[in-house]
Amino acid sequence: MAVVAELGETVSKLRQAYESSRTRSLAWRQAQLRGLLRLLKEQQETAFEALHEDLGKHRAEAYRDEVGLLMKSANEALRQLGKWMTPEKVWVPLVAFPATGQIVPEPLGVILIFACWNVPLGLSLEPLIGAIAAGNAVALKPSELSPCTAKFLAENVGKYMDAAAVKVVQGGPEVGEQLMEHRWDKVLFTGSPRVGRAVMAAASKHLTPVALELGGKCPCIFDMMSSARELQIAVNRIVGAKWSCCAGQACLAIDYLLVEERYLPVLLKVLKSTMKRFFSDADAMARIVSARHFERLRNLLKDREVAPSILHGGSMDAENLYIEPTILLNPPLDSAIMTEEIFGPLLPIITLKKIEDSIAFVRAMPKPLALYAFTGDAKLRRRIVEETSSGSVTFNDAVVQYAIDALPFGGVGQSGSGQYHGKYSFEMFSHKKAVMKRGYLIELTLRYPPWNERKIALMRHLYRFDYFGFVLCFLGLRR
């Protein structure tokens, strides 16, 4: 009960901070972003330690996927903030002259951000950058499954940023539920579809708008490569995208691979050699986040129908929560490993007669967060873009699209709704208010009752912006 009361107080303090207008000025927003940059610079080593503690993440991965990207985003936001905050002028029809129209971005108010455990720093701070840039007060709820990072955030965010308007709330699902009892001006949730449903249902009670970043099974369509060099590069990228992204525990990681059956032997050979090269070192790959997830992944493999399809790898170390990079060949399509998001270092390969069949295959599954395709065939590329739907599509690489600020990041259908990164983050946490101003100079009396046929005739001309016709009609020279 103490927790409930405490949470209630945190929420109302945030609202007070927002109502006091302290988060509105450009200066405040810039100060927060600079504070965040200092945090990431000065506490970088501690951050790496926390990520390593929580996930066994190598510092290179931690920099590449989290810290480095965050610093890039914060710098970009600082650079663009003035531009993003400037109202956009819009065209106003002559009939309304004199008048001006603009779209004014304003903050929504008090934001709640739920972060997932796999990219714990990135998924809390990247949205935070957007929410702050838009002038809101923010509550961050990091996942309890990444406790060291949660603690890191709780200890540092208040020190480097305005503690009255940016707060970190630690705890498990009960705390999350309690937080959702309150009204927020927007909630961003990154996590599983199951919890996403619960968050949206809770939000509906207060009509709180939500953005949901969910996962999905991100397919990788692998077409014939035209040279050995390209094949090697493609496989480098696939192996990197699957196993060097938090051991496959990433919403953007490649979930499964689709390839033509005649091409399989060549692919497998290069896959295995590359995997050996990349992961010769035990600490090159992150570990599984928790015993529960380890069990979940173990069960995917233990399934009697699935076990025979293990082609490579498969060994597990329960004590160290380590699962060897594993390849499976054609597990049954109705098995859990092919219906649920894997979120682990297991890669099923499904063979097809023709690579074009991959389009129908992907369409039969729920829309994923990302779709990958390695192909030099422009026609196939066009068909993939036009005939499939996903949060994003990347050709000849994987996961890197996350680093491009100009591209919106987000899902569609079961993989979520709402997009952020770069200016999309700013927009996600803003309301675009339409503002129109008129003067008293010109007054169109035909708007007013009592109405008659003549007024309607005049209006017809005006609404078609047929000013000449309007004048004629007005002068009685036309009906």
Next chain:
Amino acid sequence: MAAEVARELRASFAAGRTRPVEWRAAQLRALVKMIEEKEGDISAALHADLAKPHMESYLHEISLAKASCTFALKGMKSWTKPEKVPAAITTFPSTAQIVSEPLGVVLVISAWNYPFCKSMIHCSIDPVIGAIAAGNAVVLKPSEIAPATSSLFAKLLPEYVDNSCIKVVEGGVEETTALLEQKWDKIFYTGSGTVARVVMAAAAKHLTPVALELGGKCPVIVDSNVDLHVAIKRIAVGKWGCNNGQACIAPDYIITTKAFAPELVDSLKRVIERFYGEDPLQSADLSRIVNSKHFNRLTSLVEDKKVADKIVYGGQTDEKQLKIAPTVLLDVPLDTALMTAEIFGPYLPIITVEKIEESIDFINSKTKPLAAYLFTKNKKLQDDFVANVPAGGMLVNDVALHLANPHLPFGGVGESGMGSYHGKFSFDCFSHKKAVLIRGFGGEATARYPPYTTEKQKILRGLINGSFIALILALLGFPREKR
């Protein structure tokens, strides 16, 4: 029946019928044709449902609907073109673009007050126009409270548009509930906050995104520094010339200073008489209340003597015709229903404050409205208003017009809703902006991959920070790897 409709639309969408731009344009042109050919029928239905004057039907529904179709027809080519965006040094060489694709099969539930508009035009046809322009299949559920318009839709639409992809489902709570149980790719709802919560909760089960166009108490601040006669005319037509106050963006209440109130009330009386004559209940230019349930809801708002005593003009009602005359009240107690709930009718309370600046705090003490209005020539007050009053949209020195500008997003915030539409915003409302990145094999940065040596990490840092030098090094194959 709802399941069948959803299934059929899903099959049509999956077959790709709604994707070609030619199909979308053909549907929109068919809608324009329908509006032009059946203008008389539409007006008659609106009159049957609401006693809506022909002028209002034309102004607010028919012409705006046509204008929306035309705007979408003109804009569609550029809206459907992919948007190229700068890729980053980090992923050099690559090209990046954003492709708008339809969400799939969408459900549009419309409100009763602007039944035609709300279903096809502006408030509602506008969503349907947007959905079609964006390449979706659509189900429209018109409001059952405007039955003549609802059945007109059900009858007319199949005669003009592709029935396998655009359907009308009529009905009340039961049919709507059945529809809400199906899986849609987006739900667009116009109506009240109470029902919106039910819609959003139902959508949550399928993770369906929603756009909610709700109402609120739209305040009008009237400063003494105005051209009063013009201001009052604009307020009056915005209030009573829009379905007799039954509009989400109609002025709900006025705030002015104690000193200015008497002059304002006088002007209102004169203007109302000019517009509607001495006996407004007899005016053909005044809509009636939609049904007896709402009629009773409205008259009960002024039953309380505390409230009735504050009537300074109007107050006449005709229960048989379901008509209520334009009514002005002064200084109604703030804790009464009239001042706490959205009125949605012809009552116009005036609240007075000492200084006009206090009106901003007053508005902010209530939930965020769909629209907020200010009449003043004082630039500072205008700036203060825009900067400090959160609202869906705002208008200075006029009322409601912003909804006719297709370049302005129309929608609420907070209790007044989420999501916006009109013009290109309707198209965007029903689109998914898919990020597409195309890379080549030219630039291969081995620095990204394990094993992570110190050398690699240095280059990686540089790459992420957009360093050109790091890029060159990476492209040249540094660090050299031992094979």
